[in-house]
Amino acid sequence: MSVFMRLASVFACLATSGVALAQSIAPGADVDSLLALARQDNPAFAAEGFETDAARERVGAAGALPDPRFTLELMDVTNTMSGGSTSVLPGQVGETRYRIVQPLPGWGKRALETEAAVASAAQAEAARDGAWRTLEAAVRSAWLRYYQAERELQFSREQQGLLSGIEAAALARYRSGEGSQQDVLQAQREASAQRLGVLAIEQRRQAAVAALNALLGRAPDAPLAAPQPPAPLPAGLAFATLVERARTAHPEVRAEAIGVDAARIERERARRERQPDYAVGVTYNRPREGRESWDLMFEMMIPLQQGVRDARQRETAALGLAAEARRRAAETRIAGELGAAWASWRAASDSLQLLRSTLLPQAEAGRDAARAGLAGSQVGIGEVLMAEAQVLDTRLALLQTEVEARMALIELQRLSGELE
Template sequence: MKRLRTLVLLILMFVPSALTWAEEPKLPAEDLASLVDTAITNNPELKSSQARWQMFRNRIAQARSFDDPMLMLKLQNGLVNSPFNFRRDSMTQKVIGLSQQIPFWGKRGLKEEVAANDAESYRWQVDERRLELARMVKETYYQIFFADRSLEIVAKNIRILDDFITLAETKYAVGQGAQQDIFKSQVERSKMLDMKISLEQERKSLVAALNALLYRSPETAVGRIPDFEIQPLPLSARDLRETALKKRPMIKSLQALIDKGEAGRRLARKEFYPDFNVSLEYMQREPAMGSDGADMYSLGVTFNLPVRRERRHAMVAESNSEISMATEELNGLRNTIDSGISDLLAKLEKREKLVMLFKTGIIPQAEQSLESATIGYRVNKVDFLSLLDSRVTLFNYERELYESQAEYMMGLAQLEALVGTDPAMPQTGPGKVPTIVPPVPSEPEH
């Protein structure tokens, strides 16, 4: 009786905690679009890129501005032996002057164009960073999806193996089975537990990576990733390449660098012409030595002599090299896009076919095979190794199904980053296709 009371007390102690555990609310399913928006809003690297763009954007107004005018105050022709006596000599003057540096015609506009194209390049790099960040979030999202489904499959297989153990123990108890079958099923169950531990650790790492992209606490829980159906792409490889030329931010960024180099080359050629300095001086005099002390003024223009032509030729050559560099980078990017689209489309086609094959053929057949093997083992027509083999085959195929689904969606995310927009959405409207500028000669015209 005493032992019974102790047992009842222990049960009552654990019942509240068990009820609390059972009543813990499940996390809501994650929404991919919301996660991407959060990353774009919070990610510090993206904010840094935006600040860099604003920094270069603020240089445009600086580039088009004139230099500050110069104010001059001086005493002219003063006498050393009487430095502050302005009436002893009629040439002693108090002078106030104003001068302004004026660049040669067109230089300010070209400097503004250079700065504007530089800022434009960084602007498109911000958009490129957004695409890259969205790709990373989506890839991590679908990796978590695969980890979650793998854990579900493992849990289902542990339950199946528990049934196998019970079945093997029952047959062994009545003398129809071997004890070795029990041990084999227990070993298989332990393997599943080992895989479960690895998958749980992998999911925690993926959750930490996703939280880092979203710039939130690494311990922030991530809910279940909902199921989805893959959709075939509506665009061909040719359509995707044309879309990339219109939409890919990095192409526009490199085109802006080419435009910057061309403006810089025109500016370098302007350096062969002088800049001007216009000055106006007013000289106030006092009556002295019979002079009425009439005030005077001075108006003048000075300009530099652009005789250091070697330096100016080097400036033109520098701009030519900048154009060539950006042009070849653009050509290389186009080549990468072309090959990347072909490669990703081939991988997507493979994954799409595998998903259909697993869903409509392989997995239903594997399920029937396992069911048949289970029935056969019960009536001693199938050995235990065949039963385990059927279970392993179904387990592997189910994992490959979810892996193919996840890989397909990750391939779509990579294709979106490569093209510059969602490839699953039909593209309409005109767009500017950047012109590929051939490399310029290194020798300047002057």
């Protein structure tokens, strides 16, 4: 073997190893690896996280005292009293006053501002949790579509191989005089139709890969590992437990409940607006001629505009009623969605049991009988093709029903949290 051939062999081995390594480290074999990527790289969820961080930072700033005010006052800038010339420089006028004033909110207002900021941060965290549940359900659903396309492709390619064998058998029977030309044409037609079906499934698979990569913040054609079979479906679920968990733990319900507390805080803040705010200050007086002195100031805001405050209290009371109504509406809507998902889950589970225990065994028995009949020249190619098609259709129906059951399970998980 020449040196060039050896080098070519080495490079071919390296390329093959590189492809195998890339496939082994590509995500997608299970949904958990994709969820980790989505939590890290999905831009929409990242935005929710940053908004939550911003809301948490606002808690630290809430309730702080307002900044003090500094005032410089120049008295008698024309120097009329001293007979001098006009000046605007401190120390060169009749008297210079330096004043610092610190506003002081009324009693309890700062604490209420902090409570409002804490409630806002809690709402932001609930919104982030809700965004993650939605993203998690989307990733699980997209991966399930990817898994379904891969399984359909596997079934169809197996069927394609069987049809190629039947086509060859039909051709051999025709040449030996045992079969008809019609059997050959029917077998060829079924094989061609199956090849078209494989192309359609491959297109669906590519679309599923692009949709899944979009949720992960990756390029549409980024490689994904072949999906492994998912975990078995749970044997049974308690609907009452799911409803209770959805009512108490769903992020939207939590956010609306926090909104009720936030509305209560706003009502209290509106009530506290009837109380005055204050300010204290100190002034340093420095005359051009004479002795320096200090002044102490106390200021109180007079809450005369009671009509405005009455309207504000009525507004916050109405907003509180609206927040409570939104909370009840969220609970009702989520319970309805949970009931619909539960019905889908039950229907798919029952159909899955029927397909596995009855229809698929019957289709396989019919196929085996048709194959045996063909070997004994008791049935024709058409009966075998029909039996094989019945098995494929049943397997595809079983796969579709399993996917529907898992989709319903994903929706139940999105609404009620992790399923045990």
